[in-house]
Amino acid sequence: MENKDTIFDITNLHLEGDFDSQVQGLLKYIRLNRAEVEQLQILMNDLQWTLEKAWPDCSVHAFGSIVTGLGIKSSDLDCHISLPPWQCSPGNGNVFKARLLLKKRPHIFKDPFAIGEAKIPIVKFYHIPTQRQCDVSFNSPQSIENSKLLAYFVQLDYRVKSLAILIKYWSKLHGLTGTNLMPNYAMILLVVFYLQQKSILPPVHSLQSNEFILDNWNVAFDDVRFASGNTDTLYVLLGGFFLYYKDFNYDKFIISLYLGKPISKESFSTVGNEPPEYRLYKENLQNNKCKPLRTDSLICLQDPFDHSRNCTVAVYARLANKLFSYISLGATAYEIEESDTFLRAILSMSVQENPVVTKKVGPRCIAKNKPANKKKKAFFHEAFLRARQKSRKKHP
Structure with a gap:
């Protein structure tokens, strides 16, 4: 199986034709195909068979991008294990018990380890037959x-699916989302x-x-x-997304x-x-x-259901600055580029990251080195032009 991370090597991208043609080509390149989605059932079956040894009445439910239809080739599988009330262990005991069960099948599950201290305890493993990472939780099925x-x-x-996958790929490509990120x-x-x-x-x-x-x-x-x-x-x-959040x-x-x-x-x-x-x-x-x-x-x-949950509470100052910078560059690209060069521009742009010095303002922390509002447009316009020039040297 091809290394799933190769989709983030944009030198392999061949963006040809008008904007819509380029999008279709990109989606075909990065999305899971039918065979890859069907393969994930093998993972769920192996997980079900293994966990049934300890929890005979358990059931495995997938959630996340695989279920929403927004999966790309790098997507991991997220599973919730539903147990009858009389089989549930208090605290994080279930994830450690599951880890022991997975370790007994090393030819199927590689490097299982439990994270019991997380808000939602999980056990992670690599499924060898499908070459896919999986996170398993026992807590809330929300x-x-x-x-x-x-x-x-x-x-x-x-348009929802196409826009969501484009933004998902763009954010992953630029290191905005993922482990310890957004x-x-x-x-x-x-x-x-x-x-x-x-x-x-x-x-x-x-x-x-x-x-x-x-x-x-x-x-x-x-x-x-x-x-x-x-x-x-x-x-x-797509252009409006960047303009709105800028x-x-x-x-x-x-x-x-x-x-x-x-x-x-x-x-x-x-x-x-x-x-x-x-x-x-x-x-x-x-x-x-x-x-x-x-x-x-x-x-x-x-969160749309749990109104006490701030889904971005852990986005720290340096990451927020990076996100805002890429959004601003995307907005500038939309204003400057022609439609047939816009997609490559937002994928190949890069932001120069500088150390962020922060100061306390009331209960929150903000960045001191954020450009002043009146200079912001010129700042990002110049940054975008530098990024575009660098990109065109790589992709003449």
Whole structure:
């Protein structure tokens, strides 16, 4: 099997024709094909057979990009193991027990190790037959419901999948998402939120006419058709993604997929001051079933179901600066490049990373060396031109 990381060697890319033709060629190059997706069932079957030795009534559920249809060749498989209540061990005991079971089949599972100290304990391993990494959890199945929601959004409009995969690849290529970086899930949520602003996708609260409470949160949604009058091309939407997040006011607003619009951080500063749609959030706070949403991070991206969860709370200053820089360069590329050179420009651009000196401002930390607003456009325009010149030397 070809090394899955070769998709990030852009010297192998042959972007020919107009923008749409280039996108189709790129997606064919990076997406999982039908045979690769079907192969993942082998992994799940091996995992099921192995874990049944200790938990006869367990069931294996995949979630993440494989389920949402946003998988690329480098994607790992995420699995949740559902156990009957009488088989669950307290704390993180299940992941260590699973590790021992996996170690007994070294010809199938390579290097299994448990991470019990994480917020959601997992056991990781490499599946030899499919040459795929897998993360397994036993805790809350809420991730399964999140994946169902994203899968619903993806099938609403053909542009959603293409845009989400392009942004996923772009962010992975430039070292913005991954281990100890911004979660892929969070990046996809940014895409969904942007498309909500374009009236291509509906706000989550408008889909919740029913309730299915899981871990204190309503994860129900109506699987209905949503008619959008937006006719923007994929090219316009991709460029618009960079423009939107370049100008977004991260200091003042929460990114809320639940309401489908920015919400003032100030409205979440005092319990009971939240928008009326957050009834369940208020009840969970009053009954000590959750903690207040953290709004003091550089980016506040609220989970669409668990309203106490900031999905980007761990995005540190250096990473945030890098993300903002690449977004600004993407916006500049959209404004400067022709449509048939735009895709290569955003994939081949590079940001010069400098040490970030930070200072405390109230409860949060911001970067001191961020360009002043009045010089920002010129700064990124010059940076983009340097990146483009460097790229054209490699790709004449």
